[in-house]
Amino acid sequence: MGPLADRQLDVVVVGAGFSGMYLLHRLRQLGFSTQVYEAGSDVGGTWYWNRYPGARCDIESMDYSYSFDPELEQEWEWTERYSTQPEILAYANHVADRLDLRAEIQFDTRVTSAVFDEATARWSVSTDQGETVSAQFVVMAVGCLSTTKQPEVPGVDTFAGPTYHTGRWPHEGVDFTGQRVGVIGTGSSGIQSIPLIAEQAAHLTVFQRTPNFSMPAKNAPLDAAFVRQRKATYRQHREEAKHSPVGVLLDIPEELAVEADPAEREARFHEGWEAGFLFGVSRTYGDLLLDPAANELASEFVRGRIRDIVDDPAVAEALSPRNHPFGTKRPCLDTGYYATFNRENVTLIDLHASPIVEITPAGVQTSDREVELDVLVFATGFDAMTGPILGVDIVGRDGQPLREKWSAGPRTYLGLATAGFPNLFTVTGPGSPSVLSNMMVSIEQHVDWITDCLVALREQGASTIEATVAAEDGWVEHVNEVASMTLMPQANSWYMGANVPGKPRVFMPYVGGVGLYRELCATVAEKNYDGFETLASLARGLAHSACRPAAGATGPSGLRAT
Ligand code: NA7
Numbered sequence: 001m002g003p004l005a006d007r008q009l010d011v012v013v014v015g016a017g018f019s020g021m022y023l024l025h026r027l028r029q030l031g032f033s034t035q036v037y038e039a040g041s042d043v044g045g046t047w048y049w050n051r052y053p054g055a056r057c058d059i060e061s062m063d064y065s066y067s068f069d070p071e072l073e074q075e076w077e078w079t080e081r082y083s084t085q086p087e088i089l090a091y092a093n094h095v096a097d098r099l100d101l102r103a104e105i106q107f108d109t110r111v112t113s114a115v116f117d118e119a120t121a122r123w124s125v126s127t128d129q130g131e132t133v134s135a136q137f138v139v140m141a142v143g144c145l146s147t148t149k150q151p152e153v154p155g156v157d158t159f160a161g162p163t164y165h166t167g168r169w170p171h172e173g174v175d176f177t178g179q180r181v182g183v184i185g186t187g188s189s190g191i192q193s194i195p196l197i198a199e200q201a202a203h204l205t206v207f208q209r210t211p212n213f214s215m216p217a218k219n220a221p222l223d224a225a226f227v228r229q230r231k232a233t234y235r236q237h238r239e240e241a242k243h244s245p246v247g248v249l250l251d252i253p254e255e256l257a258v259e260a261d262p263a264e265r266e267a268r269f270h271e272g273w274e275a276g277f278l279f280g281v282s283r284t285y286g287d288l289l290l291d292p293a294a295n296e297l298a299s300e301f302v303r304g305r306i307r308d309i310v311d312d313p314a315v316a317e318a319l320s321p322r323n324h325p326f327g328t329k330r331p332c333l334d335t336g337y338y339a340t341f342n343r344e345n346v347t348l349i350d351l352h353a354s355p356i357v358e359i360t361p362a363g364v365q366t367s368d369r370e371v372e373l374d375v376l377v378f379a380t381g382f383d384a385m386t387g388p389i390l391g392v393d394i395v396g397r398d399g400q401p402l403r404e405k406w407s408a409g410p411r412t413y414l415g416l417a418t419a420g421f422p423n424l425f426t427v428t429g430p431g432s433p434s435v436l437s438n439m440m441v442s443i444e445q446h447v448d449w450i451t452d453c454l455v456a457l458r459e460q461g462a463s464t465i466e467a468t469v470a471a472e473d474g475w476v477e478h479v480n481e482v483a484s485m486t487l488m489p490q491a492n493s494w495y496m497g498a499n500v501p502g503k504p505r506v507f508m509p510y511v512g513g514v515g516l517y518r519e520l521c522a523t524v525a526e527k528n529y530d531g532f533e534t535l536a537s538l539a540r541g542l543a544h545s546a547c548r549p550a551a552g553a554t555g556p557s558g559l560r561a562t
Contacts, residue, residue, distance in 0.1 A: 009033050011454070012125045012135040014111045014392065016101075017045015018092065019141035019427040019443045022066065025099050026451040035135075036105040037127055043105065044092040045143050047085055051169035052379075054192035055085035058278050058333045059438050061222065062230050063248045065091065067238040068444055072098065074231055081276075082219045082333065113393035114138050116422060121463050121535075123423065136463070139450060140389050141427045144435050147387030151184050151380045152501055155358040163376045166193060174375070176200040182364055182371060184356075185379030186212055188332045193379060195336040198346050205371050206341075207364065209351045210492070211321045213302050214332035218276020242445070245513035247438030250283050257285035257294035269301040282327045289486050295325040302326060309338040318350040324491035330435070347371075384494040385430045385508045386410050396421035397466075409497070409506030413467035413475045413531055414521055416446065422466035425450045430508040431479050435495070437514045445514070449521050453529065462534040471531025483507040 011027055013020050016038035027034040040048045057064050061078035076091060083091075096102055110128045117124055126132045148167040150156060156163075164174060166189035181201040183190055186208045198204045230237065241247050257265055265285075272280035281302065287294040303320040310316035319338060340346055354366040363373035386406060394402040397420050405411065405420060412418045415432025416425055427446045428434040434442055457465055483489050489507045492498035496505050510517060524530045 007035070007133040009035050009133055009135040011137045011139060012037065012111070012114070012123065012133060013139045013141050015045060015141040015143060016040070016043045016105045016107070017047070017141065017143050018066070018440065019143070019447060020045070021092065021095060021101055022068065022444060022447045023139055023141055023427070023451070024101050024104055026447055028104070030451060030455055032454060034104055035133060037109045037111045038105055038107050039110040041107050042093070043096045043101070044089045046145055047088045047092060049146065049169070050167055050189070051085055051171065051173070052166040052189060052193045053196035054335070055189070056192060056217075056219070057083050057088060058188065058217070059248060062227070063241060063438055064088070064440050066095065066440060066444065070235065073234055078222055080219055080221055082217055111392050113395070114424070115395040116397060116424070118397055121422065137423045137425070137454060139425045139427060140392070140429070142388035142391070144385045144388070144428060145382040147383040147391055149381050149383050149500060151378055153356050153359050155360055158361050159359050159376055160361040161374045161376065163378060165378045165380070166190070167382060176375065178202050179374040180372060181205070181375045181377060182207060182373040183377045183379055185381060186210070187379060187381050188330065189381070190379035191332040191334045191337045193377070195334070195340045197377065198340045198343055201345065203345045203347070205347045205349060205364075205373065207349050207351055207356060208318070210323065211319050212329060212332055213299070213321050213326050214334045214337050215273055215280055215302070216276055217333035217335050218274070219335060241438065241441055242518060243515040245515060246279070246436065247441030247514045248279070250279055252283050252286060254286045256287040256291070257297050258287060258291060260285065265297065266301070269298060273305060276333070278331060278333055282331065289327050289488065292325065292487060295327070295487055299326040306338050311342045315341050315348055318348055324493070325487045328488050328491035329493040381494060381499055383500050383503070384497070385435070386497070389426060389429065394421065394424065396424070407504070409504040410508060411472055411476050413472040414524065415510060416449065416521070417467040417532070419467045419469045419472045422464040431475060432510050433512070433514045433517050434509045436509045436511060441514055445518055445521070449525065452525060456525070456529070457534060460534065460536065462536050465529060465532050465534045468531055468533055479510050480507065482510065482512045486511055
């Protein structure tokens with residue numbers, strides 16, 4: 001038995017990023033007593049931690065913001081097409097102030113465990129500050145990219161100089177002037193930071209394991225006329241985004257790249273490249289993520305741009321992705337990334353040709369040389385999606401740890417709940433569109449769904465809600481089936497858990513699209529939480545809610561939105 005819980009709450013929310021903040025606002029409005037715990041010292045989640053140089057959103061500012069408050073979206077002024085981390089963090093702070101959120105957020109506090117007590121149908125939630133509270137519901141609003149991953153390289157702790165992970169960057173910044181800097185990792189964080197570090201450092205060595213596809217961001221100050229026009233039509237724009245495949249408006253032509261006239265195709269790829277848009281090239285044809293031959297056409301187009309930009313053909317080739325289809329790892333948006341490798345003070349080390357053997361006190365030893373360094377930057381990413389959830393010791397019914405249940409990969413119903421863990425919800429969890437979408441759109445949809453669900457339970461006098469195993473099995477099967485119709489599972493991506501040694505290879509996000517997914521979730525709610533079991537009494541097995549789905553009705557076919 002843990003320490004006795006001294007506070008009784010309706011809801012504990014773990015995390016005060018954009019999910020936790022909106023959750024708190026909604027729960028408070030609806031009269032649920034709520035405590036938010038946040039490991040950081042302030043709000044902002046991913047934007048609180050990721051302060052590395054060049055950190056910037058790759059969804060356009062006017063889309064990457066809350067839509068729930070029309071006044072907020074009218075009053076806030078974004079300055080650039082793609083917001084910098086400081087501006088997004090300022091926005092998060094503005095929202096926290098405006099809605100007076102901080103009173104119910106306990107900062108500098110990490111939730112360590114959450115244990116479900118079947119006798120009381122409540123969660124006992126403990127923190128690293130020695131506090132234990134009792135809550136009817138727990139919502140994991142922990143983000144998808146918040147558990148940082150160090151490079152798995154021998155000697156990593158022996159380096160004599162300072163080391164920094166992009167996802168835990170010091171608040172006071174880092175001055176690289178006159179330093180010999182090494183950056184390990186060329187995902188989005190590496191690609192955003194490398195051009196700026198190169199401008200400051202005496203010398204920069206980039207250690208690249210997998211070259212990534214990156215496109216120019218074409219970032220610029222926002223045009224006042226565009227902002228006026230968008231604000232005038234914001235409601236309609238948001239509504240359309242909510243029902244789109246990825247939560248931003250895209251015209252995805254049905255035409256196939258493999259059937260297009262080569263000159264027209266080249267021109268369309270160029271337009272996509274010049275658009276400065278994450279989906280610029282990816283959305284030029286309908287078959288790029290479905291047909292390997294179509295994908296290769298887009299991949300080769302991007303490799304051609306790399307050859308155009310990079311002076312040294314050998315470096316251009318080393319920077320050219322060839323081991324995964326375009327778009328199956330999240331493509332990056334950059335400002336001057338490839339051109340950085342034309343600088344005299346920048347060296348690229350292709351780790352496929354010469355792998356890192358160890359990190360030494362003096363630098364990095366590869367199979368063919370020792371690179372002496374003063375500073376090391378780890379842009380090595382995250383234990384994505386499941387890492388932050390499993391970082392809390394969650395124990396459900398029958399004493400089952402979630403870590404055990406998910407040992408072969410996450411199993412959820414709708415990415416919102418998992419069987420055996422009553423009254424536990426995840427925001428943008430595995431099995432939901434999440435990281436494949438504009439996160440703001442997905443966050444708001446999940447928060448609205450969860451809070452509506454809590455209201456429905458309150459109205460019905462229900463004390464617990466739990467996904468059925470049948471519904472969960474059906475959903476997991478559906479998520480896998482849809483993913484396998486695409487090229488997405490082919491890459492060793494963090495979507496697959498492939499970046500973390502030993503992590504099960506499962507394609508975690510739902511590729512069905514946010515519009516369809518929203519309809520499916522709404523249908524489940526309309527059918528009195530189809531696929532969930534609710535209990536009106538503390539005694540299990542009694543008083544099941546009125547509308548129990550037949551086991552067969554909750555599989556993927558039973559989930560067709562109508
Ligand atoms: P990512 O995209 O996971 O990138 C991490 C990078 O670090 C990637 O290039 C990895 O190579 C590399 N890496 C990881 N471990 C090692 C070791 N041990 N040795 C060498 N290289 C390594 O993380 P980011 O922070 O850049 O971006 C995460 C998301 O944030 C991004 O997708 C956007 O959605 C925003 P690998 O590809 O695994 O071979």
